Amino acid sequence: MERKVGTISRGVRCPIIREKDDLANIVVNSVMEAAESEGFALRDRDVVAVTESIVARSQGNYVSVDAIAADVKEKLGGETVGVIFPILSRNRFAICLRGIAKGAKKIVLMLSYPSDEVGNELVSIEKLDDAGINPYSDVLTLEKYRELFGENKHEFTGVDYVEYYGNLIRECGAEVEIIFANNPKTILNYTKNVINCDIHTRARTKRILLKHGAERVCGLDDLMTSSVNGSGYNEKYGLLGSNKSTEDMVKLFPRECQDLVEDIQKSLKEKTGKHIEVMVYGDGAFKDPQGKIWELADPVVSPAYTSGLEGTPNELKLKYLADNDFADLNGEELQHAIEEKIKEKDDNLKGNMASQGTTPRKLTDLIGSLCDLTSGSGDKGTPIVLVQGYFDNFTN
Numbered sequence: 159m160e161r162k163v164g165t166i167s168r169g170v171r172c173p174i175i176r177e178k179d180d181l182a183n184i185v186v187n188s189v190m191e192a193a194e195s196e197g198f199a200l201r202d203r204d205v206v207a208v209t210e211s212i213v214a215r216s217q218g219n220y221v222s223v224d225a226i227a228a229d230v231k232e233k234l235g236g237e238t239v240g241v242i243f244p245i246l247s248r249n250r251f252a253i254c255l256r257g258i259a260k261g262a263k264k265i266v267l268m269l270s271y272p273s274d275e276v277g278n279e280l281v282s283i284e285k286l287d288d289a290g291i292n293p294y295s296d297v298l299t300l301e302k303y304r305e306l307f308g309e310n311k312h313e314f315t316g317v318d319y320v321e322y323y324g325n326l327i328r329e330c331g332a333e334v335e336i337i338f339a340n341n342p343k344t345i346l347n348y349t350k351n352v353i354n355c356d357i358h359t360r361a362r363t364k365r366i367l368l369k370h371g372a373e374r375v376c377g378l379d380d381l382m383t384s385s386v387n388g389s390g391y392n393e394k395y396g397l398l399g400s401n402k403s404t405e406d407m408v409k410l411f412p413r414e415c416q417d418l419v420e421d422i423q424k425s426l427k428e429k430t431g432k433h434i435e436v437m438v439y440g441d442g443a444f445k446d447p448q449g450k451i452w453e454l455a456d457p458v459v460s461p462a463y464t465s466g467l468e469g470t471p472n473e474l475k476l477k478y479l480a481d482n483d484f485a486d487l488n489g490e491e492l493q494h495a496i497e498e499k500i501k502e503k504d505d506n507l508k509g510n511m512a513s514q515g516t517t518p519r520k521l522t523d524l525i526g527s528l529c530d531l532t533s534g535s536g537d538k539g540t541p542i543v544l545v546q547g548y549f550d551n552f553t554n
Contacts, residue, residue: 165547167532168192169540177218181208182421188542190429198546202433203466205545206422207529210440210461211401212541213412219390221382223406226257226397228386233376234353236261240345242268243363244355246278246312246319249402250455251355252326254378256406258353259330266348267323271298271338275356277451280319280338281307298338300324313449342366350374353381357398357457379457382410399440399456412438415462423464437463439543442527443519459526467521 172188175181185208193200230239239262244251246269259265271293272286273279281303286293289306298306303320311318320336327334335348342363345352350373354363360377367375378397385391392399392410399411419436426434440456460467529543 161547161550163547164550165545167528168196168544168546169532169538170542170544171539172212172542175212175215175541177216179216181213181216182418182425185422185542186425186429189426189544192544200426200430200432200434201546203435203549204432205435205437205467205525205548206426207437207439207525207543207545208418208422209529209533209541209543210399210412210438210456211409213415213418213438214409217390217413217415219392219410219413220403220407221257221386221389221391221397221400221410223253223257223260225386225389226254226382226408227260229381230258230261230353230376233381234262234351234374236263238262238264238266238349238351240266240268240349240352242342242345242352242354242356243270243275243359244323245274245276245357245455246280246317247455248315248317248322250400252322253402253405253408254355254397254400255323255326256330259327259332259334262332264333264335265327266345267327267334267336268345269320269323269336269338270340271303273450275359276453276455277445277449278312278319279310279450281310293340295341296339297341297344300336300338303336303338343370346371352376353378357455360398395457395461411440411456412461419462419464433466435464435466437467437522437525439522439526439529442530443523444527444531453527453530459520459530460522463522467525470518470520471524 170188170192172184175184185206189200189206239258241255241258244255244267269280271280272283285307291298291306300320309318309321324334324336337344337348339345342354343366346367350371352367352372352375354360354367354375354377356363356377360379364375364377379395381396382389382391383393383396390410392413395411397408397410400408403409415438419438422436423434426432437460439460441454441459443454443459445452525545525548528545532543533540
């Protein structure tokens with residue numbers, strides 16, 4: 159009998175992970191126990207995905223506010239530092255900002271507007287239109303911002319991030335000046351020492367700043383790239399992808415974890431005889447239509463994955479085939495024709511009209527987004543996700 163179910167995504171529970179735990183063994187055992195408990199079988203090309211959070215926790219990859227402060231002072235000089243384009247997040251950036259503020263005498267905080275890089279809104283575009291403000295060219299002081307727009311609290315958190323970030327900096331003993339601008343060069347009118355906190359546009363921002371006279375420029379990916387007084391670190395991403403752990407500590411994005419995914423794959427092969435793909439995932443890459451927030455605050459969706467997850471989908475659009483190539487067929491004859499078309503498809507369908515409308519994104523971004531939605535970010539307790547049938551098609 160043919161299978162009647164396609165892709166299935168299952169959250170898998172596991173023990174609470176601590177530093178130095180044998181994560182590969184825990185992941186394998188958890189997946190095996192879940193299969194036995196729920197009565198399903200593992201199959202070739204299933205995907206086991208592990209959230210970056212428990213990978214970093216098993217690595218003990220944490221840094222304190224004081225470690226961040228020491229690194230900032232060493233790399234930026236400890237005087238006036240421009241902090242530009244941060245995202246508006248208590249979880250993602252506030253603790254990092256505390257460390258930055260403790261490593262300088264004055265912070266010139268330059269916020270992008272009307273929203274941050276991932277879509278958190280400072281002020282609505284409608285209010286900008288009404289005020290006649292051009293966000294591409296106009297630079298606003300804090301006083302002008304308040305005069306025009308008053309207090310603006312985040313739709314979901316209820317936080318006025320302008321006030322929150324300003325107070326946080328002052329509480330750490332630094333003077334603060336807040337401006338609103340979208341051109342990186344603007345900060346150079348205030349200081350030549352800059353931390354650019356943008357995520358996906360960071361290389362361009364650094365290039366512009368250095369070209370136009372900045373003396374010292376660090377992205378978040380340049381801070382905490384090595385251990386400070388025994389702290390954690392991430393040689394590739396620094397503070398990018400970090401999350402709040404405590405009021406004085408952040409958990410970094412995991413360090414090198416390619417060995418982990420390959421160890422898990424090897425162990426599952428030995429125990430099940432099945433070739434299972436494995437990946438580490440962080441934020442998904444999708445946009446919320448209500449809050450207009452783009453979820454991806456990590457530098458990448460997946461920092462490590464097995465080779466079978468390389469590439470993009472290579473799929474035909476069934477409705478295109480049904481409405482065009484086989485518009486005159488129905489029932490079993492139509493099904494058979496489409497099945498044969500799928501079996502005969504080229505290995506690379508790029509440019510083929512029959513693939514138009516399929517999702518041209520990396521497999522790891524698609525599967526990682528599915529896993530992020532499955533595991534959630536709260537108390538579900540399923541930091542491992544098993545995806546089955548993702549690589550199936552209509553002929554399986």
